Amino acid sequence: MIDTLAQGIFSSRTGDDDIFRDDTQKSYWSVQELESGSVEVQALNSNNIPAGPKLTINRERFMANYNPEPEFYANVVLPSVQAQNERIQRGEGHRHKDEVYSAEYEFSEAVAVDEENVRANFGLGLTYLERGEVERAENVFKRLVRLNAIYAPEHKHLFNEFGISMRKNGMFEHAIKYYHRAEEICDDDENLFLNISRAYFEKGDLNGCVKYLEKSLILNQDFDEAGLFRDFLLVNGFMNNDAEPAISSDDLEKYHEKVPELRNGGFGYGKVTKDEFPEFSETNNGDGQKIKKPVGPIKLDF
Numbered sequence: 001m002i003d004t005l006a007q008g009i010f011s012s013r014t015g016d017d018d019i020f021r022d023d024t025q026k027s028y029w030s031v032q033e034l035e036s037g038s039v040e041v042q043a044l045n046s047n048n049i050p051a052g053p054k055l056t057i058n059r060e061r062f063m064a065n066y067n068p069e070p071e072f073y074a075n076v077v078l079p080s081v082q083a084q085n086e087r088i089q090r091g092e093g094h095r096h097k098d099e100v101y102s103a104e105y106e107f108s109e110a111v112a113v114d115e116e117n118v119r120a121n122f123g124l125g126l127t128y129l130e131r132g133e134v135e136r137a138e139n140v141f142k143r144l145v146r147l148n149a150i151y152a153p154e155h156k157h158l159f160n161e162f163g164i165s166m167r168k169n170g171m172f173e174h175a176i177k178y179y180h181r182a183e184e185i186c187d188d189d190e191n192l193f194l195n196i197s198r199a200y201f202e203k204g205d206l207n208g209c210v211k212y213l214e215k216s217l218i219l220n221q222d223f224d225e226a227g228l229f230r231d232f233l234l235v236n237g238f239m240n241n242d243a244e245p246a247i248s249s250d251d252l253e254k255y256h257e258k259v260p261e262l263r264n265g266g267f268g269y270g271k272v273t274k275d276e277f278p279e280f281s282e283t284n285n286g287d288g289q290k291i292k293k294p295v296g297p298i299k300l301d302f
Contacts, residue, residue: 007032009044009073010066028069028077031062041066047113048080084113091123095130103127118149122158129165141166141174151185163195172203190219194226206238206245214243 010031029041030050039062045051091106104127110120125140144150150159159182166175179196186192193216200208213233216226233239 009069009077010041011069011072012066028072029066030077031066033059044077045114048076049084049114049117050081051114051116080113084110084117087113088117088119088123091120091127095123095127098130100127100131115143116147116149118144118147118152118155119158121147122150122155122162125162126158126165129162129169132169134169134171137166137169137171138174141171141178145178145181148185151182160191160195163199167195167199167202172199175199176203176208188219190216190223190226193219194223194229197226198229201233201238209233210239210243210245 008031010029012027012029028044028048030044032040034040034056037059038056039059040054040056041062042050042054043052087106087110091103091110094100094103094106103123107120107124107127110117111124114120121140121144125137125144128134128137128140144162149155163175163178166178176196176199179192179199182189182192183196193212197209197212197216200206200212210233213226213230216223217230220226230239234241239245
């Protein structure tokens with residue numbers, strides 16, 4: 001029995017609580033007290049790493065059944081967690097230096113230790129995509145979409161990078177499924193809607209493209225990247241001024257076949273900063289309506 005609650009590693013004897021099945025084994029848990037006063041517990045896996053689902057129990061139940069394990073934490077858990085973090089850091093370092101095979105080794109080792117580690121799975125998937133190994137990336141994708149943790153704010157950069165990389169590797173259906181899974185959790189993110197719009201465009205679905213572009217701009221009418229993409233669609237005749245598709249999906253597919261670079265970052269795309277936005281001049285679109293047309297090419301990379 002403990003008198004005060006502290007976060008850390010705790011143990012419980014199986015059979016003390018109805019969530020356990022084995023009556024003989026001691027179970028170890030990573031523990032965190034929540035603001036509500038309840039306690040969040042997560043089991044350690046066979047490699048002594050916190051992994052798997054997190055369970056919430058009330059404080060009284062916790063104090064009656066769990067005991068602190070400071071020595072086990074210091075001697076076993078902390079070294080295991082540190083070694084895992086070092087594997088992932090080495091993998092990220094190798095990937096940023098384009099040492100993709102060394103990166104694969106480190107990330108694979110990390111996933112073997114904890115197959116639900118978000119950073120390790122993102123790193124491994126991105127490494128496969130950078131090598132163009134789509135089938136192996138698909139296996140990682142299937143793991144990732146089951147993990148709610150990939151949508152946490154601290155993983156936003158990796159989430160976006162993975163989605164963009166899937167799209168650029170022609171995995172349009174996967175990218176759309178990936179983004180829609182995120183939409184179930186967060187339905188007010190203009191960046192997410194723009195990514196969905198772009199994925200639909202490259203898939204050849206203008207209805208989906210325009211729908212999500214408008215959703216992005218409704219949330220933030222001053223969103224520069226969305227405005228730039230809207231101008232690209234208007235100027236090239238993909239969308240009319242009423243925010244409706246101006247050509248059929250079949251015609252868009254023919255356009256992609258004619259200009260395949262649009263699907264992998266070629267002409268019309270590239271890195272753009274606010275200082276590099278093109279100048280626009282007004283012109284008539286043939287229906288008596290005035291539209292803004294860029295003086296130079298529009299380039300996008302998002």
